[in-house]
Amino acid sequence: SQTIHQWPATLVQPVGSPLSLECTVEGTSNPNLYWYRQAAGRGLQLLFYSVGIGQISSEVPQNLSASRPQDRQFILSSKKLLLSDSGFYLCAWSVISGYLTGELFFGEGSRLTVL
Amino acid sequence: AQSVTQLDSQVPVFEEAPVELRCNYSSSVSVYLFWYVQYPNQGLQLLLKYLSGSTLVESINGFEAEFNKSQTSFHLRKPSVHISDTAEYFCAVSEKTSYDKVIFGPGTSLSVIP
Numbered sequence: 001s002q003t004i005h006q007w008p009a010t011l012v013q014p015v016g017s018p019l020s021l022e023c024t025v026e027g028t029s030n031p032n033l034y035w036y037r038q039a040a041g042r043g044l045q046l047l048f049y050s051v052g053i054g055q056i057s058s059e060v061p062q063n064l065s066a067s068r069p070q071d072r073q074f075i076l077s078s079k080k081l082l083l084s085d086s087g088f089y090l091c092a093w094s095v096i097s098g099y100l101t102g103e104l105f106f107g108e109g110s111r112l113t114v115l
Numbered sequence: 116a117q118s119v120t121q122l123d124s125q126v127p128v129f130e131e132a133p134v135e136l137r138c139n140y141s142s143s144v145s146v147y148l149f150w151y152v153q154y155p156n157q158g159l160q161l162l163l164k165y166l167s168g169s170t171l172v173e174s175i176n177g178f179e180a181e182f183n184k185s186q187t188s189f190h191l192r193k194p195s196v197h198i199s200d201t202a203e204y205f206c207a208v209s210e211k212t213s214y215d216k217v218i219f220g221p222g223t224s225l226s227v228i229p
Contacts, residue, residue: 006158034217036219043205043219043220043221043222044159044205044219044222046216046217046218046219049216059216090158090159092158092159094217103149103164104149104151104161104207104217105161106151106158106159106160107158108157108158109156109158111156
């Protein structure tokens with residue numbers, strides 16, 4: 001069966017420090033991968049999605065970046081964190097094939113607090 | 116571009132009472148529709164989905180949603196809620212011509228009161 005792992009689960013970082021959140025998927029190949037951010041009371045905001053290795057689409061201009069160095073690995077990064085980067089970050093994957101329907105499978109999330 | 120509206124940010128309801136969580140979407144093409152549930156400090160889980168066929172879809176825990184194309188709605192209902200239904204509920208849409216993007220509504224916080 002397919003599983004998705006996301007870490008770290010909790011992170012407290014000072015303003016201006018770098019960030020790296022990692023997500024890996026097991027049990028499937030060539031998935032679509034997504035990073036969402038959930039700020040308190042504001043729902044889910046799509047940050048990045050990727051349909052293949054090295055292919056990243058950005059939905060919101062900001063100081064965050066994403067990379068997909070391997071088929072089932074998706075990394076969210078920042079060189080200098082801002083207070084506004086605090087939130088709950090969710091990685092997700094979906095099937096990429098003729099059966100694609102947009103159904104997403106989510107990781108457990110990473111809670112980032114920037115102080 | 117598609118968008119999703121959930122007009123009710125918070126819905127308190129007494130245990131065993133019925134509930135309806137509203138969802139409306141905007142899209143110029145055919146869509147797939149989803150309801151996801153999020154329990155505190157967890158990721159989202161798919162509750163139910165509409166892909167095609169019958170406009171009424173059901174989940175295993177008693178929720179149902181009806182796709183109404185003319186009103187561009189996909190409201191979620193349950194005839195009798197339990198304490199365990201307390202969670203955040205998100206409506207989501209993906210366009211059939213661009214299904215690599217899934218857009219979520221702002222969410223509705225359902226609080227079941229004993």
